[in-house]
């Protein structure tokens with residue numbers, strides 16, 4: 137399968153990106169493309185901008201990347217219980233191109249944060265709303281207390297139980 141993987145964060149030091157990179161390394165039997173949402177930066181969505189200039193080409197490029205994939209792997213960063221502005225903006229523009237942003241693809245949704253909550257609020261939000269955007273969520277997993285459970289130098293989960301749960305989640309793709 138062709139799997140498109142990305143972190144829903146625009147941070148250059150994104151811990152969700154580290155988690156996505158690790159999760160991707162657990163899928164050697166598949167072809168995984170890891171995308172950086174910074175390559176899809178657009179002005180803040182506004183209906184005025186859309187009326188004046190249409191939908192930016194980056195939104196089309198993002199939609200096309202999803203179209204090419206057989207499955208998606210997304211790790212959500214949480215800002216104040218919600219999506220990062222960077223991902224929400226990309227998603228809003230993309231949804232103007234086509235409402236079914238996830239295009240009926242199987243999706244594994246992950247999240248992590250430095251705190252004990254592991255960004256579970258945004259993960260719940262993303263999971264529960266996925267059907268509106270034709271996302272077929274096959275598994276979700278929140279990794280709490282990222283820095284206690286992940287070795288950044290080695291780029292891997294150090295918590296064996298969580299690593300097992302991640303493998304189980306990825307096996308649903």
Ligand SMILES: Cc1cc2nc3c(=O)[nH]c(=O)nc-3n(C[C@H](O)[C@H](O)[C@H](O)COP(=O)(O)O)c2cc1C
Pocket residue numbers: 143145146147149150151152153212213214215216217218248249250251253254255256
């Ligand atoms: C504006 C802001 C709001 C945040 N809100 C939350 C939050 O609601 N829950 C949480 O677990 N962490 C929160 N954090 C901490 C993030 O989880 C942390 O910055 C994490 O590194 C973000 O993921 P990323 O590195 O993949 O971008 C917040 C951080 C910022 C800057």
